[in-house]
Amino acid sequence: MPKAIDLHCDVLYQLSTRQQPTNFATDVTLQAGLPQLKQGNIKAQVFAIFVDESIPQRERYMEAIRQIELFQTQVLAQPEMIHITDWAQLDTLEEDQIGAILSLEGCDAIDGSLHKLQTFLDAGVKLVGLTWNYANAVAHGAQEDPTQGLTAFGREVVSYLNERQIIMDVSHLNEQSFWDVLPLAKHIVASHSNARAICDHVRNLTDAQAKALIEAGGHIHLVYNPPFIERDRTDDVSIDSLVMHYRHFVNLVGVDHLGLGSDFDGIEHTVLELQNSGQTPKLLEKLQVVFSEEDVAKIAASNFERFVRAI
Numbered sequence: 143m144p145k146a147i148d149l150h151c152d153v154l155y156q157l158s159t160r161q162q163p164t165n166f167a168t169d170v171t172l173q174a175g176l177p178q179l180k181q182g183n184i185k186a187q188v189f190a191i192f193v194d195e196s197i198p199q200r201e202r203y204m205e206a207i208r209q210i211e212l213f214q215t216q217v218l219a220q221p222e223m224i225h226i227t228d229w230a231q232l233d234t235l236e237e238d239q240i241g242a243i244l245s246l247e248g249c250d251a252i253d254g255s256l257h258k259l260q261t262f263l264d265a266g267v268k269l270v271g272l273t274w275n276y277a278n279a280v281a282h283g284a285q286e287d288p289t290q291g292l293t294a295f296g297r298e299v300v301s302y303l304n305e306r307q308i309i310m311d312v313s314h315l316n317e318q319s320f321w322d323v324l325p326l327a328k329h330i331v332a333s334h335s336n337a338r339a340i341c342d343h344v345r346n347l348t349d350a351q352a353k354a355l356i357e358a359g360g361h362i363h364l365v366y367n368p369p370f371i372e373r374d375r376t377d378d379v380s381i382d383s384l385v386m387h388y389r390h391f392v393n394l395v396g397v398d399h400l401g402l403g404s405d406f407d408g409i410e411h412t413v414l415e416l417q418n419s420g421q422t423p424k425l426l427e428k429l430q431v432v433f434s435e436e437d438v439a440k441i442a443a444s445n446f447e448r449f450v451r452a453i
């Protein structure tokens with residue numbers, strides 16, 4: 143099986159919020175800790191900074207900074223983990239190295255400050271989602287009024303992210319924010335979303351969104367969260383059901399713009415036989431039942447590698 147690039151995990155959130163001290167290098171209860179990433183033959187992993195909405199606004203920035211500190215002291219402290227600050231580094235990783243990429247899942251931590259956003263980019267954040275599920279100073283999230291979109295400050299944020307060659311992540315946006323961002327963003331992905339035609343959930347993309355995203359040069363990375371695969375299901379969701387979403391998108395937009403976006407350590411429930419990053423090869427095996435070996439290699443990593451080479 144080819145090596146894989148995964149565009150979303152929440153291991154930093156776990157390291158930051160668990161009651162018991164958690165060690166990235168050794169903890170077998172993490173879904174995307176070092177042992178699992180190694181076992182899963184992961185070439186590069188995106189680590190999201192995610193600040194829970196229960197944290198008061200005035201404390202959110204420091205919570206995000208704390209997660210960057212954990213990225214440095216726990217993730218980058220491992221000799222195998224290489225911080226990807228320039229996309230060209232993906233091409234020079236050695237066999238036993240794993241690329242570590244930072245993303246910001248929602249701009250809630252910056253409130254109305256471009257200066258705070260600059261701090262995150264200077265720390266190495268390469269992908270930015272404008273919202274999580276709720277509204278903030280920048281845009282409206284997936285669980286908000288679908289007619290409310292990007293704010294005036296949000297437009298400033300998008301143009302600053304373009305200037306800094308940052309990938310915008312539309313996975314958590316509501317529909318209006320998605321349509322507002324699409325023509326403005328230079329580099330755009332949905333890092334962890336599935337097909338709404340198969341599973342009607344606000345976190346999934348409609349066919350119209352998926353087509354427009356690909357026409358704008360974007361990519362879609364599919365998510366392993368059971369309720370986003372089968373409506374209202376948490377248990378007994380199979381890898382085959384996730385493969386249905388890949389089939390749908392391949393028929394709709396082709397195979398060249400798809401990838402992986404597990405959401406490991408950010409999901410309460412898991413797909414059968416896809417319970418942690420170590421089981422990534424099982425997904426690739428199941429994809430090979432319906433797609434060619436070449437196409438599975440594209441989904442696993444090479445589509446995204448091609449995408450970032452153009453940045």
Ligand SMILES: [Zn+2]
Binds near residue numbers: 314334405408
């Ligand atoms: Zn998410």
